[in-house]
Amino acid sequence: MDWTWYLFGFEGRINRAKYWLAGVVILSLMMAFVMLVYSALMINFVAHAMGTPHGKGEVSFGFNLDDIFSVIDPAAWRALSFAKLPMVLVKATGMVLFLWIFLATAIKRLHDRDRSGWWMVPFFAVPSLYDHYSDLLPGSYFALVAGAIMLVLMIWGIVELYFLRGTKWTNRFGANPLGKEQMRARSARARLRATTAWAQESEIEMVPHAASPPPAMRVKPEA
Numbered sequence: 001m002d003w004t005w006y007l008f009g010f011e012g013r014i015n016r017a018k019y020w021l022a023g024v025v026i027l028s029l030m031m032a033f034v035m036l037v038y039s040a041l042m043i044n045f046v047a048h049a050m051g052t053p054h055g056k057g058e059v060s061f062g063f064n065l066d067d068i069f070s071v072i073d074p075a076a077w078r079a080l081s082f083a084k085l086p087m088v089l090v091k092a093t094g095m096v097l098f099l100w101i102f103l104a105t106a107i108k109r110l111h112d113r114d115r116s117g118w119w120m121v122p123f124f125a126v127p128s129l130y131d132h133y134s135d136l137l138p139g140s141y142f143a144l145v146a147g148a149i150m151l152v153l154m155i156w157g158i159v160e161l162y163f164l165r166g167t168k169w170t171n172r173f174g175a176n177p178l179g180k181e182q183m184r185a186r187s188a189r190a191r192l193r194a195t196t197a198w199a200q201e202s203e204i205e206m207v208p209h210a211a212s213p214p215p216a217m218r219v220k221p222e223a
Contacts, residue, residue, distance in 0.1 A: 007101050013112040014105060015166055015177045022105035026098050033094035037087060111173035112166030123157025126150070 005011075006018065007025065014022075106124070107117035127150040130137075137143055168176055 006105070008104050010104055010107050010117065011174075012108055013166060013171075013174045013177050014108045015112060016109070016162065016164075018177070019105055019109040019161060022101060026101055029098060029101075030094070033090065036090050036094075041087070106161055109161050109166075111171075112177065113160055113164060114167045114171040114173070115160070119157075119160075122153050123160070127154050 006014070007022070103120065106120060110117055110119050130146065130150045134143070134147075137146065166176065166178075168180060170176065
């Protein structure tokens with residue numbers, strides 16, 4: 001398997017198994033970055049022991065989109081202490097890597113479903129932006145309806161990406177990654193013929209002769 005294409009490319013299709021495997025790869029990379037963050041925390045601990053005021057530079061082990069927003073949000077930069085900057089950069093770098101792999105594999109999985117990669121906007125981008133900026137929205141009924149819509153979109157996206165099988169035929173994004181190729185969806189008549197037992201009398205007719213020999217049998221023209 002071409003791992004560069006698999007983890008970083010946006011063209012082609014992958015099946016459900018490879019998409020689940022991508023989740024394992026991302027989790028493994030997260031564990032490696034946690035070790036880097038842990039090392040940065042140890043450096044911070046030494047700095048605290050040498051007299052840096054307690055509480056500055058603290059950072060959590062979790063990885064989430066807030067780490068990316070903290071890099072592009074000017075307000076987050078103004079509130080950032082110098083001691084915390086290296087750890088935030090490590091986490092933000094890790095998040096960019098994880099996000100790239102997630103998007104690349106998710107888009108190829110959507111291609112397997114014969115869907116455009118733009119479906120990641122309602123499935124992923126819109127709910128993430130809503131979650132980050134929900135405090136700025138008006139409350140009460142509007143927030144309740146918006147939250148319900150975001151939940152439906154997220155569940156729909158999870159079902160599409162993780163549980164539904166791809167098209168069995170070659171679609172606009174490529175061939176079936178499972179190799180069980182079916183060039184196009186069969187019509188209702190073709191499926192009926194494939195699942196119905198053959199009846200000899202339905203396709204053979206008796207054709208009488210004008211002369212003395214007995215009637216001959218032939219296959220019906222429309223059979």
